[in-house]
Amino acid sequence: MEAQISAVCQFCETSREINWRCLNCDLFLCRICNSKIHSKIMSSVEHKIIHLDQCGTEETINNIRKLDLKQMKCTTHHDRTCFIFCKNCNQPICSSCILNIHQNHTFCEIDDAYEEKLADIENLKVEIKSNIAFLKSEETLLQERELKSKNHHIEIRTLILNREEDMKQDIAKKTKYVLDELETEWHNTEHSINSDIELCSKTKSKLLKRKDNIYQTLKSHDPRLVFDECLSDIKQLHQPMFGKRASLFQFFPQQIETRGIVGDLTEKPIIENITVYPTDMKCISCLSHCEAEKLLICNNSEDILKKEDLSYDTYKTLKTLKDIRVMDISQTKDGHAILSVGEDLKILTKTGQLKTFLHLDLITLCVHVNNENELFVGALVKDPDHWRGELGIVLVLDEHGNTTCAFDKRKIINDSDSDYIYYDDSFDEDEEVDMFDYPSRVLNTKKDGILIIDNSNLSTYAGKVVLLNRSGDIEQEYSGCDCENCNDFKFCPFDIAETHSNLILVSDIGKHSIHVLGKALLTCSFVDDIGIDYPLSLCIDAAGKLWIGCDMSADDDEAAKIYCISFN
Known part of the structure; x- marks a missing residue:
């Protein structure tokens, strides 16, 4: 974690013009201490000095990490510093580890292993960045495809529903035609039957009247009435001319083959x-x-x-x-x-x-x-x-x-x-x-x-x-x-x-x-x-x-x- 900038120079502890930082000493320095004092110390000649503007940059973080690498403690022997890398175990180790645990293993310089690992991480970072860019592009394309597919879905759904409505209208028209035909036939049948009923009623009345006349004739003592009775219209009265008997219509519903009647969904080649x-x-x-x-x-x-x-x-x-x-x-x-x-x-x-x-x-x-x-x-x-x-x-x-x-x-x-x-x-x-x-x-x-x-x-x-x-x-x-x-x-x-x-x-x-x-x-x-x-x-x-x-x-x-x- 980046160190907090000190309010005064950590070398002279007086100047507030803090412009520099020594990564090795982890001290903030003023201009004079950096140029006149720190740089003159023999042990500080190879120290890494950076301007405050560089603090927090990737290069600076990497430099700090390299310095910390030199002081990295062994996870097994906490009082010792790691100085070499075991390839077999894929971990940095100390001198005690070599003697006790890692005998006959293959080793390399810890700096070389660090650089190799860092390069792999950098490559992974580039690959992840590329994949993220690809996924963003694909996400945009998929969103566009979703919108296009949704509109296409609505369009096809509308066509299917319109087809259903057209079929309903066609069926309604055909139903009306058959019903009108049925009503016409029933009207003709009803009229014919009613006419025949009326004829039956009139004929029956005439026959009842004739029956009464015949009854009076047969009760009378006068033979002349027998000769006066007319028998010529009896057959006509018995057999009136009825209309043609109406046929009884039957309804035969047709079986509808639903396959293909609405249409089918098929993928069109692209x-x-x-x-x-x-x-x-x-x-x-x-x-x-x-x-x-x-x-x-x-x-x-x-x-x-x-x-x-x-x-x-x-x-x-x-x-x-x-x-x-x-x-x-x-x-x-x-x-x-x-x-x-x-x-x-x-x-x-x-x-x-x-x-x-x-x-x-x-x-x-x-x-x-x-x-x-x-x-x-x-x-x-x-x-x-x-x-x-x-x-x-x-x-x-x-x-x-x-x-x-x-x-x-x-x-x-x-x-x-x-x-x-x-x-x-x-x-x-x-x-x-x-x-x-x-x-x-x-x-x-x-x-x-x-x-x-x-x-x-x-x-x-x-x-x-x-x-x-x-x-x-x-x-x-x-x-x-x-x-x-x-x-x-x-x-x-x-x-x-x-x-x-x-x-x-x-x-x-x-x-x-x-x-x-x-x-x-x-x-x-x-x-x-x-x-x-x-x-x-x-x-x-x-x-x-x-x-x-x-x-x-x-x-x-x-x-x-x-x-x-x-x-x-």
């Missing part, structure tokens, strides 16, 4: 970084990530397949295969590539060897390999009895190439308990129909669904995305967006990929866009927002990055680019 790579190809119809910045890319209109290393300033071609029409590529978990080529599934090994893995008696269109090395193959089966001459099919094969299941037909059923009702007036109930026209892409999702792009028009690639379960039931279909920007475009899906956060990306060559699907459509203008032209093929690598191959076939002056997008 782009962190975009890297652009040039190529010398006009179109990249499919691409598959191998490792690092190495990709397999192909253009099936030119029958060419390349393995590229994009880590160079100008990309480097590692391998080129010509005269091979590759429709699709998928990587196995051990780094080999499975290629869809005509009637074959071929394997391109990590060493660059191309072999036939499996021959199929059908035309393969696409292939996907999941983490269990199951193969999902979209293909066309030649069928001369079919009106098109071929039938779309999706196969699931084990790692040895054995077919475990196939999806090619589905039943048109009418089941009120089912979530999905398929019907067509041209088909009988429970008749089987084709499930696919042209299954050009297939993907086994992380939730074990089977996503298929089915193109119904090969000239435009117009089609839809179908989600199957393992039993082959259609769980969901997506046929494009209904927003104003998409009204003039048909949905033409070409490729499909799944992000690590289970979002489905679908490239659309009709609108030259990428649709982002969660439980519902998130956006249909994903690449429009980031300025990517003509996206075509898609791939998600092991790190979660999205690779996009483009199609510049319509541009004579520009080659296709590859984009790599990192998500936050």
